[in-house]
Amino acid sequence: MTRIEIMDKLRDILTMAMGDASAELLANCTEDSGLTTDLALNSVGMLYVVIAIEEFFQIQFDDVGFGDFNTVRDVVDYIEKKTK
Amino acid sequence: MKWVSRSPVFGDMLRVRAGQIYHFGIYASDDEVIQFGLAPIARPNVPDRDVEVCVSDIAAFCCGNEFEVGECDTDAERRIRRTPEQTVESARARIGEKNYSIIHNNCEHFAYKCATGSPFCSQTLSVREMFRAFPIVDLYIIKEREDERALLEYAINRSFGKKPADAALELVDGVWNSSVCKIAVARNCGALAICVSRADIKLELDDVIGGEEYGALDGVWIGKISLDGMSFKAKIYTATPERVRIYTNISI
Numbered sequence: 001m002t003r004i005e006i007m008d009k010l011r012d013i014l015t016m017a018m019g020d021a022s023a024e025l026l027a028n029c030t031e032d033s034g035l036t037t038d039l040a041l042n043s044v045g046m047l048y049v050v051i052a053i054e055e056f057f058q059i060q061f062d063d064v065g066f067g068d069f070n071t072v073r074d075v076v077d078y079i080e081k082k083t084k
Numbered sequence: 085m086k087w088v089s090r091s092p093v094f095g096d097m098l099r100v101r102a103g104q105i106y107h108f109g110i111y112a113s114d115d116e117v118i119q120f121g122l123a124p125i126a127r128p129n130v131p132d133r134d135v136e137v138c139v140s141d142i143a144a145f146c147c148g149n150e151f152e153v154g155e156c157d158t159d160a161e162r163r164i165r166r167t168p169e170q171t172v173e174s175a176r177a178r179i180g181e182k183n184y185s186i187i188h189n190n191c192e193h194f195a196y197k198c199a200t201g202s203p204f205c206s207q208t209l210s211v212r213e214m215f216r217a218f219p220i221v222d223l224y225i226i227k228e229r230e231d232e233r234a235l236l237e238y239a240i241n242r243s244f245g246k247k248p249a250d251a252a253l254e255l256v257d258g259v260w261n262s263s264v265c266k267i268a269v270a271r272n273c274g275a276l277a278i279c280v281s282r283a284d285i286k287l288e289l290d291d292v293i294g295g296e297e298y299g300a301l302d303g304v305w306i307g308k309i310s311l312d313g314m315s316f317k318a319k320i321y322t323a324t325p326e327r328v329r330i331y332t333n334i335s336i
Contacts, residue, residue: 016215047187047211051211052215054187079245083245
């Protein structure tokens with residue numbers, strides 16, 4: 001899976017996790033976007049995102065903590081590593 | 085498990101609303117509530133790797149909110165519920181333990197493990213079930229070719245990130261099966277179409293006839309797809325027609 005495809009899927013997941021707030025916040029989302037600063041994800045939102053990523057990509061976040069992910073790039077890097 | 089408002093006794097499971105989630109612990113006394121980290125709102129900047137099983141008084145556990153006590157609701161729950169002594173002993177034995185994970189090893193997992201012998205988290209389970217109820221439905225269309233396997237392997241890799249060796253792909257009595265997903269194949273009008281999803285799906289490919297309605301209807305998605313100057317009507321029967329995505333820019 002390419003990084004572009006991972007990013008494409010991640011947008012879907014963020015849309016589901018962020019609900020009505022997603023359209024405006026995701027419009028300018030890049031890999032440099034901060035999960036809590038730019039996308040305004042709180043702890044429950046992060047929980048949704050991580051579980052959705054596990055379900056969509058069939059991977060497990062078993063060796064990292066939430067605090068290890070600050071940007072979208074951090075998440076994409078992790079998914080890319082796990083799906084290689 | 086049902087959650088009630090009453091005074092706790094030695095060995096009880098407690099939960100308290102902490103923002104948008106519940107925080108769980110094991111009650112030994114008003115001065116000794118054993119929990120896996122304090123409630124997240126009480127430790128906002130503590131990284132997961134530093135969270136450990138700890139003891140606090142009940143006020144610190146509650147963070148100003150009302151707690152509830154867990155009571156077994158079914159015979160099955162009563163059968164596995166440990167004694168108060170076993171529950172508290174199990175909790176005390178883990179004080180100082182780390183390896184916290186909000187998904188796989190959180191305070192609710194800890195409390196249930198101490199009280200029943202098995203970790204369990206209703207909160208992550210309900211979120212997980214919510215996402216499983218909305219499976220993706222990905223449709224891949226290319227100009228007709230004999231080799232379905234190549235497109236299938238491409239589709240499973242792109243949709244689920246699984247390599248061919250991990251997909252357990254096999255053709256049995258003309259039907260494709262995989263350990264990763266459900267598969268539907270259709271050929272018509274000079275095109276080969278493959279649909280993959282974790283839920284049941286059925287796929288039809290037809291000529292475009294004027295005056296038809298397209299879109300996500302109840303239990304079916306109907307779309308008009310253009311490919312290399314040709315047009316097709318694809319019909320996908322799925323519980324989640326709003327989740328259908330189309331891929332025509334395929335290189336295999």
